Amino acid sequence: MPMKQPTLHTQRLTLRLFMLEDAPDVQRLAGDYGVASTALLIPHPYTDGLAEEWIGTHQPGFETGELAVFAAVHRAEGYLVGAASLGIEREHDRAELGYWIGRPYWNRGYATEAVRAIIPYGFRVLGLNRIRGSHFPRNPASGRVMQKAGMRYEGCLRQHVKKWGRYEDLMVYGVLREDAVLSAGMTIQPPAEPSYAPRIPIAYRVAGRGSCMQRIIDWNELWKAIHVSSPERLEKERDPAARWDRRAAAYQRATRDEKKATEQELGVLDIRPGETVLDMGAGTGRLAVPIAGIAAHVTALDPSGGMLSILRERMAENGRENYSCVRMRWEDVEIGRDIERHDVAVAAFSLGFYDLGAALQKLDAAARRAVYLYWHAGEWRSPEEMALYRTVFGEEGARQKGYPDYIYAVNILHDAGIYANVRIYHAIWDTAFDSIDEAARNWAEMHSPDREDLGPIVEYFSRALQKDASGKYVQRAVRSTAAIWWTKEGG
CATH class of the missing domain: 3.40.630.30 (Gcn5-related N-acetyltransferase (GNAT))
Structure with missing residues (x-):
């Protein structure tokens, strides 16, 4: 043949x-x-x-x-x-x-x-x-x-x-060939002291000598296979609005003191005065609020009304009026009908879609000049955190809640002809609570709302939290993070 x-x-x-x-x-x-x-x-x-x-x-x-x-x-x-x-x-x-x-x-x-x-x-x-x-x-x-x-x-x-x-x-x-990764626009900056080893392969091929026979990884199908094997991720897909409505208050408490991580993310962004910005998966406005202080207008898109309600409160507290909220699932959004194209599109830790390829293509279509993504570069949780997850959810449940071992978005984009820049860095996430019990209750509300026995969670936070000079109980986590971005023609 x-x-x-x-x-x-x-x-x-x-x-x-x-x-x-x-x-x-x-x-x-x-x-x-x-x-x-x-x-x-x-x-x-x-x-x-x-x-x-x-x-x-x-x-x-x-x-x-x-x-x-x-x-x-x-x-x-x-x-x-x-x-x-x-x-x-x-x-x-x-x-x-x-x-x-x-x-x-x-x-x-x-x-x-x-x-x-x-x-x-x-x-x-x-x-x-x-x-x-x-x-x-x-x-x-x-x-x-x-x-x-x-x-x-x-x-x-x-x-x-x-x-x-x-x-x-x-x-x-x-x-x-040896220049192909760099010529594709990809630059990788590893952490100074990596605690994890993120893997960022592009693809592989198996070729017969002198022939064009090949086998290429379909990264989007591989990503889908992870979701099919994970009830946790499928539950997120089925009703993300309800899931995040239940967790909105706990999420806000858990992220209210994460100023350093936010500053690191803003340091990668190139937002210019007069531009419009789409924050896809805006949540409680951790990025949308400071971006509104730079851009002409911010559109905060999220499926959760509870999250957007907190975002509006934070915008008001900061005197921001140059924003609008769109409560929709990204999968249901049609560019030009539900939202207009923006100069810049941003998605911070909001890429958990079954069809990640389609989500990324739509995000690219939504931006006139540039797209910025933030995602996990390897397992985010420390061994102590993973031990807690195994105690609460069991071995299989902990595995399903883990993070992917590849940065799939980079590979999926590459397969689509979008050659993104990648920077791997150590993100510093600070969380502060009034007490160990508050931290334990908040964690349970976020991750296991029906759980009654908080003993193992309290035990974990009694070791993980440090009391600072103000009397707050603080946890600092250093997490390997990927900033992924690309600019359009003339951008």
Whole structure:
């Protein structure tokens, strides 16, 4: 059976095999003088039959491992935008990158989006070691596309090719497999004294020598499998509003003194005066309230009316009026109908969705300039905390309440063609109570509201809390945290 070329998906594009039905659009778009003049191999005029002939080479070229040509099709509307390709030299495990975009779709970031998908595909699936690309000096926009995709400028080949009877210089760019993680826009800063070892793999492949056979982890399906095996997480999914309504007051008491962790999160954010910000999963306003002091407007979205009620109180206490509340599940939100796009979207520890991929795609669509996420980088709880969980919930219950061992969001975003920045840091969470009994009751209200025997919980907090000079009982936890962010075209 012939080997079939896979289909890739980005935020706005589907990258698929060209079909003969695409030929009229290819002739119309590639036949434009402005497009043909910037590409070495596109003829002009683009006569009848050339498109069909060109498309006919794609599947045979893919089967021999020499070619991978993708039609860049608008994901929502289905029309052809352009093309992106890899011309493969298997002997050297390298490829020549090529792409063109039809004139009606210039200056929309489609070329960058396509190239950012093609390069990881070349390294992860085709097993390439190097990808190079080039452009004429009179087309600097093409160089910017390659730079945004992580390719480095390597030099100028003077009068290297002849285009329409004229010798042309080529500006050459390249990227190596070993640079792929950094070129994808990912930077990882480990904690100075890591107490946990967060794992942030991108993916793996199993490739036959000289072939395109592969096995790629589907990170979103792997994430879903965790939820299916966890009644705790499924309970959160079924009725998050009711769950958080019951816990709102306890959550507010538990987080009211966490100023240091909030300051650390705000230190990553780039919020500019005059911008609008969406805080998805805003809760009691731990981030939304200080952000409202910077931004022109904050939309606080949360499924829990109890949480939003506390948020409104905190906004009033701080004299903030430049905000609005939307009480909805994120899964039910439709951008443009329920909320408008904002300049920046933020989600702090609110990514516990069954379909995390869909939630992240929607968050990306909700932001014009940038998206910021905060999530757990490994197990957050200390061994002493985990011992309490095992006492209260049993071994299996404690396991189900644990944190994922991978930062799935980074991998899911990468698979979707969104190459996020990642910073791992030690977040300092301070909690203060008037007494050990108050701390124990609050913990039970948060985690096990029907529990009557508070003995093990009181015993834990009697060891975990320290009395400060003001008479408060304080617990400081240092938790390994991932700040994940990406900016849009021009952001």
